[in-house]
Amino acid sequence: MFWRLKYKTWGMDHGLSKRGDVLLKIINQRKPRHFLEIGVFTGVTAKNICMLLKKLHGNDYSYIGIDLFEEIDNEQVADEKAPKILQTAQCLIESVYKFLEGYNVRLYKGNSTDLLKNISGIDTVDFVFLDGGHSYNTVYSDLSALTKYVRKDVTILCDDYAGIASVTEAINDFAKDHGFKVVIHDNPSVWKFAEIIR
Template identity: 25%
Template sequence: MHLVPNNRKQILPFLPQNGRVIEIGVAKGEFSHEILLQNNPKELHLIDPWEFQQRDDYSTDANNVEDNEQEQRFQDVQKRFQSMINAGRVHMHRDYSTNVADQFEDKSCDWIFIDGLHSYEGVKADLEAFHMKIKDDGLILGHDFTNHAEARRMKFGVVEAVNEFVEKYNYQFVLMTWENYPTYVLSRTPDSPVVQHLLGSCFMTASSAINLPDFPDKMKFEHRTVFMNDQARAIPTFTLKDDD
């Protein structure tokens, strides 16, 4: 895996263009807009229930707003992308992700972006339901790969779920962005032209990159928070696992 200073918006142009893309967890549609602008997909499928959820593992998430706000978000997203919806380029699925997974054929999507429920069970369910929907050389991206104090307060289980998934299904980490709320990229074919283009483009546009070939097999990840002048910065820290 490579740790790169690019942010999630900056890697969008380096992903497969003019493809079929799924975004799980849309909220206000801000990142959806960036996908359309920076990646130019032929089809973008937006999946979100846009409803308040009364569950312990989502109670502290900032996007779990009341139903009236959820409805407003849905209407705003629909209005924002109406012309592309009419053209068949954007497809909105107002439902829970695992309910609509069967609407997509296996190996039919170029890449997916998972940013829905951030609990261990939620991330695990999305990965399990959608990983077969991408092509053999497709990519899985996900947001908020972090375990810093604020993430733990919000009951995030992204790190645990993704690490477990990678081991179980023989995926490999391609890269992780250096952000307070990082994005990860997974692939089954790390030597494919798709992955090499992504990495090469990141290397050419970034000032540096850190290679971590032993993650997650022999290394563990901790996001440590540093405070200075009323600002917080999460520092990615990788250490060797203890031998059992």
């Protein structure tokens, strides 16, 4: 059956809407079965990924998502420069589970770097999308934990390269410190996808 790789937003004002098609295309090329996303937020990308995995593998796939799953505070919502999605975002773990109902999903609440070592099945993951905390230290420590706990042949794709200085620097430093390569996957926005090649 013909199926277009079109990133859906379910009417939400979503940051990945301009580059989501490119993300889906990369995932479709690699055809992973066990996916890990760090930084789930409302689950919009998670749902796009689950739909694709289901098309590719029927019921034989899994999605693991890690996030702080915290309530957005009123101050953030009141800031007029804040993205519109914050006003309506449902990002508590219960809401995200509900939004992803019907898919093979496991969600973990907490700090990604701390959680990674205790996630069962982490050794079966074959694609990681890193889009969690965007500070230098969080990106660097997530990458360090990932390379410790996921298999060597796993795709590790990071969001927001080039668009956010702390993310770009952490990825570049991490790759340099470990002798890994960074490959940029271009897309129509300033926030690029960077793949870590080990």
